[in-house]
Amino acid sequence: MTAKNVWKLVSAGDDGEYYIYSMLGGGNTYLLDVANGATDNGTNIGIWTDTDHNAQIFKLVKDGDYYHIATAVTNYASYV
16 A cells, blocks of 8 residues: 555544544645535545644544544535
8 A cells, every 4th residue: 555545543632533644744744624624515625734624624424334524614514
């Protein structure tokens, strides 16, 4: 596996929230990020340096046998 395909979850709080770091840049430079903190369905997701914004905080939501990645910027109403 290359760094571009590996992610690490780092706790962002006590409520099961996580920062999702790309292992690019040593695993502490780039986070999964909702573009411009937008809340519209279909908004692009990418990686960005730390902005200290809800657009970079996520929860894993179990749905039967699967998990979804929900974003704090939508109060966990939308999945990535």
